[in-house]
Amino acid sequence: MKEEQPLELERKDENRFSLSRREFLKAVGGGIIVFFSVGDLTAQERRPPGFQELPADFNAFLRIGADGRVTCFTGKIEMGQGIITSLAQMLADELDVSLDAVNMTMGNTDLCPWDMGTFGSRTTRFFGPPLREAAAEARAILIQLAAEHLHLSESQLTVKEGVVVDKNDSGNRVTYAELAKGKSIEKHLSKKPTLKNVSEFSIVGKPALRKDAWAKVTGKGQYAGDVRIPGMLCAKILRPPVHGAKLKSVDTSALAEDKEIKVVQEQDLIAVLHLYPDVAELALSKIKANFDLPEAKVNPKTIFQHLLSVAPEGEVVAQGGDIREGEKVTREAFESTYLNYYVAHATIETHTALARVEKDRVTVWASTQRPFGAKEEVAQALKIPPGSVQVITPFVGGGFGGKSQNRQIVEAARLSKLAGRPVQVAWTREEEFFYDTFRPAAIVKIRSGVTEANQIAYWDFDVYFAGPRGAEQFYDIPHHRELSHGHYTGIPGAHPFGTGPWRAPGSNTNTFAKESHIDLMAAKLKMDPLEFRLKNLRDQRMTKVLKAAAEKFGWAASPAPSGRGFGVACATDAGAYVATMAEVEVDQGSGKVRVKRIVCAQDMGLAINPEGAQIQMEGGLMMGLGYTLTEEVRFNGGKILDRNFDTYEIPRFSWLPKIETLLIENPEIPPAGGGEPPIVCMGGVIANAIFDATGARLFELPMTPERIKNALAETKAKKD
Amino acid sequence: MFETIRFKLNRKPTVMTVDGERKLLWVLRSDFGLTGTKYGCGEGICGACTVLINNKATRSCQLPVKEIKGKEVVTIEGLARDGRLHPLQKAFMDHDALQCGFCTPGMILSAYSLLLQKPKPTEAEILEGMNDNLCRCGAHVRIVRAIQSAAEEMKGGGKE
Numbered sequence: 001m002k003e004e005q006p007l008e009l010e011r012k013d014e015n016r017f018s019l020s021r022r023e024f025l026k027a028v029g030g031g032i033i034v035f036f037s038v039g040d041l042t043a044q045e046r047r048p049p050g051f052q053e054l055p056a057d058f059n060a061f062l063r064i065g066a067d068g069r070v071t072c073f074t075g076k077i078e079m080g081q082g083i084i085t086s087l088a089q090m091l092a093d094e095l096d097v098s099l100d101a102v103n104m105t106m107g108n109t110d111l112c113p114w115d116m117g118t119f120g121s122r123t124t125r126f127f128g129p130p131l132r133e134a135a136a137e138a139r140a141i142l143i144q145l146a147a148e149h150l151h152l153s154e155s156q157l158t159v160k161e162g163v164v165v166d167k168n169d170s171g172n173r174v175t176y177a178e179l180a181k182g183k184s185i186e187k188h189l190s191k192k193p194t195l196k197n198v199s200e201f202s203i204v205g206k207p208a209l210r211k212d213a214w215a216k217v218t219g220k221g222q223y224a225g226d227v228r229i230p231g232m233l234c235a236k237i238l239r240p241p242v243h244g245a246k247l248k249s250v251d252t253s254a255l256a257e258d259k260e261i262k263v264v265q266e267q268d269l270i271a272v273l274h275l276y277p278d279v280a281e282l283a284l285s286k287i288k289a290n291f292d293l294p295e296a297k298v299n300p301k302t303i304f305q306h307l308l309s310v311a312p313e314g315e316v317v318a319q320g321g322d323i324r325e326g327e328k329v330t331r332e333a334f335e336s337t338y339l340n341y342y343v344a345h346a347t348i349e350t351h352t353a354l355a356r357v358e359k360d361r362v363t364v365w366a367s368t369q370r371p372f373g374a375k376e377e378v379a380q381a382l383k384i385p386p387g388s389v390q391v392i393t394p395f396v397g398g399g400f401g402g403k404s405q406n407r408q409i410v411e412a413a414r415l416s417k418l419a420g421r422p423v424q425v426a427w428t429r430e431e432e433f434f435y436d437t438f439r440p441a442a443i444v445k446i447r448s449g450v451t452e453a454n455q456i457a458y459w460d461f462d463v464y465f466a467g468p469r470g471a472e473q474f475y476d477i478p479h480h481r482e483l484s485h486g487h488y489t490g491i492p493g494a495h496p497f498g499t500g501p502w503r504a505p506g507s508n509t510n511t512f513a514k515e516s517h518i519d520l521m522a523a524k525l526k527m528d529p530l531e532f533r534l535k536n537l538r539d540q541r542m543t544k545v546l547k548a549a550a551e552k553f554g555w556a557a558s559p560a561p562s563g564r565g566f567g568v569a570c571a572t573d574a575g576a577y578v579a580t581m582a583e584v585e586v587d588q589g590s591g592k593v594r595v596k597r598i599v600c601a602q603d604m605g606l607a608i609n610p611e612g613a614q615i616q617m618e619g620g621l622m623m624g625l626g627y628t629l630t631e632e633v634r635f636n637g638g639k640i641l642d643r644n645f646d647t648y649e650i651p652r653f654s655w656l657p658k659i660e661t662l663l664i665e666n667p668e669i670p671p672a673g674g675g676e677p678p679i680v681c682m683g684g685v686i687a688n689a690i691f692d693a694t695g696a697r698l699f700e701l702p703m704t705p706e707r708i709k710n711a712l713a714e715t716k717a718k719k720d
Numbered sequence: 721m722f723e724t725i726r727f728k729l730n731r732k733p734t735v736m737t738v739d740g741e742r743k744l745l746w747v748l749r750s751d752f753g754l755t756g757t758k759y760g761c762g763e764g765i766c767g768a769c770t771v772l773i774n775n776k777a778t779r780s781c782q783l784p785v786k787e788i789k790g791k792e793v794v795t796i797e798g799l800a801r802d803g804r805l806h807p808l809q810k811a812f813m814d815h816d817a818l819q820c821g822f823c824t825p826g827m828i829l830s831a832y833s834l835l836l837q838k839p840k841p842t843e844a845e846i847l848e849g850m851n852d853n854l855c856r857c858g859a860h861v862r863i864v865r866a867i868q869s870a871a872e873e874m875k876g877g878g879k880e
Contacts, residue, residue: 007842080820080857212814216821217805219756219796225754234750278746348760348768348856349822353843397758397822398856429761615816615862622858645765645854653847 030184031065032141034134040257040315044417055601061113062091062134064142068177070095070102072131075372077107078212079396079403080619082612083123083302083676085603089609090128093195093203094135096159097176098532103156104211107371107393108589115711117370117405119501121574121673126669136193168246180253198667200608205667210579212395222394223565224352224367225426232354232422233262233380236279236284238270239431243497243638245291247415254286263287264418267533271415277426288326296637298496306467307486310494314483317468326458326479330449334521338446338513340466340683340701342495342633343439343502343626344642346650349397350432350444351405355412356422366409369399372519374406400623401501405437430643437500438633440488442466444513446708454525458534463510465499470507473514474572476538503620504676507573508627508683512701515569515684519560520697528557529688530568541577541603545664546570549579549601552662560692565596567689569681576604577664579683582657590710591705593629600663605669617661617678624682625651632702727788730754730798740786745769748795756796756825767853770826771795777833783801796825799832802851807873808832808866817866827853831867840871872879 047429062072072091076088080082088102105111107118138157145165149155150172157164164179166172198205215221229663238250250270252263261283262273272287274280298306327333336619353366355378363383368374371391379386396403412425427435447460458479463471486507490499502508522532530550546568549555555566564585570579582596598621607613634641642648661678696711723740726733729752748754748771760768771780772794793870799806808828809823811817818824827850834841834849841849846867855863869872 056759066779078819082819209813210816210818212821213818215817216824217809217812218798218800219754219825221821222755223758223822225759226749226757228753276742276746276750277741278750346856347820347822348766348854349758349820350760358780395821398820400856426759429763522743611816615819615859618857619819622860623856644763645761646763650856651854651858651860652854653850653864656847656864659861 016499026456030182031063032112032138032183032187033061033063033179034063034138034141034187047266055499062131062138063463064138064176064180066173066177066181068101068180070097071105073103073105073112074127074654075109075112076118076127077105077369077371078104079118079124079369079399082210082609083118083614085208086124086609086612087127087131088211089203089208089506090132093201094132095139099203099208099211099559100163107368107391109371109375109389115449116374117373117404118368119397120402121504121676122280124567124671125575125673126609129385132195133192136195137187140193140703141185141187141464142179144177145183148175149174149179158241205606205610208609210612216498223349223397224354224365224394226351227354227365227373227394227423229356229422232356232421232424233273233275234280234424234426235273235412236280237269237411237425238279238284238287238289240291240433241639242291242293243434243640244294247394248290248292249289251288252435254288255283255374258271258283259680260420266413266414266418268410269414273415273419273421273423277424281428294638296639299636300341300634304443307441307443307494311485312491314462314485317471317482317484318473319481320477321458321479323458323460323479323481326449329451330457331452332524333449334446334517334524335447336445336517336520336699338444338516338699340442340509340512340627341501341513342441342635343631344433344436344633344648345398345400345502346432346436346631346645346648347398347400348401350427350429351403351408351414351435352424352426353409353591354422354424355409355416357382357413357416361422362390362416364389364391364409364413364414365394366406367396367397367403368392368406368409369394369403370406370468370707373404374409375596377406377410378490381410382417383416402436405498405500407435420659422630429645431632433643433648434640435498439502439505440465440490440499441629442488442509444509446513446515446517448521448522450525454527454532456521461514463506463513465494466509467506469505470510470514470571470573474539474542475518475533475536477536496635497640503623504573504680507571507676507680508624511569511573511680512683512687513569515571515681516687516697516699519567519684519688519691523560523691526559529560530555533568533570541666542570542572543580545577545579545601545603547664548580548664549572549599552601553581553597553599555581560688561695562692565689565693567685567687567692569684569688571680573680575679576602576674576677578602578677580678580685582685582689584686584693586690586708591708591712593686593703593708595625595657595686595689597658597660598685599660599662600681601630601664603664603666604672604674604677606667606671608671610663613663613674614661616674618659620676620678621661621682622651622656625655625686627702628682628686629702630704632704723786723795725785725847727790728792729765730794731792740835740868741872742785744771744783744785744788744793748780754795754797758822758825760823760826760838765852765854766823767826768823768854769828769829772829775833775836778858794829796829806832808835808870811866811870812863813877815862815866817859817862819859820834823846823853827855827863830861831870835867835874839874841866841867
């Protein structure tokens with residue numbers, strides 16, 4: 001058997017507990033370093049109190065080394081969304097270096113300054129602008145150095161691909177590498193440097209190949225579970241069969257004879273450790289445990305009533321006018337309730353972490369969207385200062401909000417401390433379905449009315465437990481009120497298991513309800529659903545994306561149901577405007593839906609990497625088919641009934657519709673988010689297309705064959 | 721039961737003494753450090769653990785390692801030859817046919833096996849042939865494109 005080669009670990013100063021600026025500079029070596037602060041330091045993004053091992057006046061930086069390579073240090077992580085490329089593009093363009101010259105060091109809590117986490121389609125919007133400013137500043141410093149070096153004035157110089165050249169004599173030149181050599185220059189960004197205009201971009205706005213592609217097609221790219229360090233053991237943890245179960249007794253005697261197996265216990269945390277995860281798992285099955293099981297209080301039939309009964313008062317998301325005034329001018333009123341069930345993140349990489357607890361420091365390699373959060377959680381669990389914990393984030397195998405939750409990291413750290421050896425915790429698929437913080441079951445109630453002129457007169461909207469994102473309206477409605485009751489994380493006693501953020505949290509639920517309701521109104525008025533939307537829109541950006549989608553789709557006006565199976569939905573999310581159209585075919589016998597075609601138009605302002613943005617659109621549309629048609633975590637009380645992909649169906653190749661994406665060029669507007677917006681219309685657009693095909697309106701997600709058959713039967717019964 | 725197993729791993733003759741009931745996935749990942757082969761579901765449903773056994777895409781999470789006696793196992797690490805990427809690997813890069821990349825090794829090896837059987841697959845044949853490999857990020861559009869382009873590049877040559 002081959003000996004494993006321990007990996008070269010990137011740790012330059014083995015005795016470092018926390019990072020002072022001086023130590024940081026020593027750790028990264030000399031060169032030109034620009035520190036900068038991410039502008040959007042909202043209350044939640046501010047570094048927590050007492051968390052001061054990094055200088056307080058910056059939270060990101062870039063470095064130009066003596067080898068001419070540029071490194072961007074950021075606490076953001078790469079989980080497939082492509083920022084490893086788009087951030088590098090922004091940096092390279094502003095600094096005038098080639099994209100290949102940029103290294104990205106991401107999600108390493110010792111080398112990167114504090115960061116809230118990677119979620120909410122925030123990276124490009126909020127991290128992008130200061131990154132560009134820092135790059136522009138670095139360029140200015142380099143030009144200044146070059147002017148001294150070449151004895152020329154700065155205005156006589158130009159830069160291309162990291163080489164500063166005399167405009168009048170192209171032989172007279174100096175490289176960034178030569179300028180950075182032997183220098184140790186620290187620069188803090190205070191005033192905003194001049195940034196390039198859109199017309200000056202040579203890398204931003206152009207398609208670029210992913211910087212992580214080579215590592216990922218060769219199998220060399222490391223995820224948390226791929227890290228190997230000397231002495232490490234793999235853990236399998238004893239799990240309760242049901243959420244809320246209490247361990248009564250445990251018998252590990254079956255493993256007592258096995259010298260290779262190590263059993264560790266600390267309160268309810270009981271684990272089996274072995275060199276191999278599969279051997280540990282087999283051993284775990286020999287442990288006998290008894291649990292006190294709680295009574296199952298809710299199930300899919302009762303959950304919505306239960307949630308409504310425990311829901312807190314609504315918080316105002318938006319309001320305007322006076323709904324009573326709207327009611328007075330209404331000729332037709334509408335009232336509907338929309339539901340969605342629990343949905344899993346179902347990343348193909350399960351939650352994974354490797355922790356090495358030593359006497360006075362802890363190193364963790366983890367799949368996480370919040371490495372700095374993990375650092376604090378580990379410190380708290382082990383009762384040590386956060387400064388002695390380092391979290392390293394290799395590639396993350398999908399997140400979608402699910403890896404904002406760091407439970408497996410704390411487990412690995414606790415077990416490593418108990419075992420005195422490095423310990424890897426890699427959840428099985430069943431554990432993943434058990435501890436995933438699902439997209440919550442949620443309810444939306446809408447009351448609305450239209451005037452004689454087919455204008456929306458009022459809109460009264462309440463969302464329960466999905467959260468406020470996407471609750472606001474963009475239609476031109478004089479009298480409206482949007483309330484949000486309870487966040488997606490739930491409140492004690494609301495959900496029988498954990499819930500949390502799921503790709504565009506809240507927006508999917510709210511958009512499904514809103515856009516279904518708009519469609520339902522249009523149908524009752526016998527108006528073409530696109531025409532009804534346009535008639536009630538003043539927002540020019542939304543009008544434009546809708547028209548662009550319609551043109552590409554070949555939308556011909558007709559009131560629904562037309563029998564064609566055409567649907568439309570639109571939304572704003574993370575600053576982007578999205579309009580989606582779809583064509584479906586419904587097999588009325590089986591209730592099965594085949595989505596044949598999707599057209600999605602998006603205005604996201606400046607697209608840093610248009611190719612990457614379109615890939616995010618395709619991905620969001622495809623993933624969105626799942627929560628729309630099949631994905632529902634079934635449960636009884638705290639018992640999770642779906643444990644693998646055999647019963648929990650996610651989209652697969654045979655589902656693939658013809659997908660067409662369209663970016664509306666709007667480069668003068670700062671970039672919006674791109675990872676989440678395209679997914680939010682999927683529930684609505686498919687529901688509306690099913691209605692157009694069959695005349696049956698679905699009020700629940702997912703729209704399973706069973707529910708579609710029921711809706712068809714109800715529609716038929718109403719007609720008869 | 722421990723037994724001695726001789727097989728070819730990424731074209732190298734290999735001998736190991738191992739409990740033959742252990743699943744190939746874990747032997748590859750733990751004993752050989754070949755971590756390009758991924759765990760996704762443990763039940764042969766998702767395809768992340770796909771390897772080639774005698775050039776046929778096989779789920780390694782389900783396969784007792786004793787079954788590979790005398791066979792040729794190729795993992796994603798063994799697909800490139802002499803530092804030259806296989807046309808499928810190149811096509812996956814060129815077409816951005818990946819996002820998080822976790823399913824990618826399994827996708828590439830399944831596609832390799834598919835192209836051996838159907839050197840010039842239609843789009844429908846690709847969708848059918850790849851249907852049991854799951855991708856959560858939704859890279860499907862690009863994966864289909866990459867397989868089509870690799871098939872063209874390989875000119876129906878299947879293996880290379």
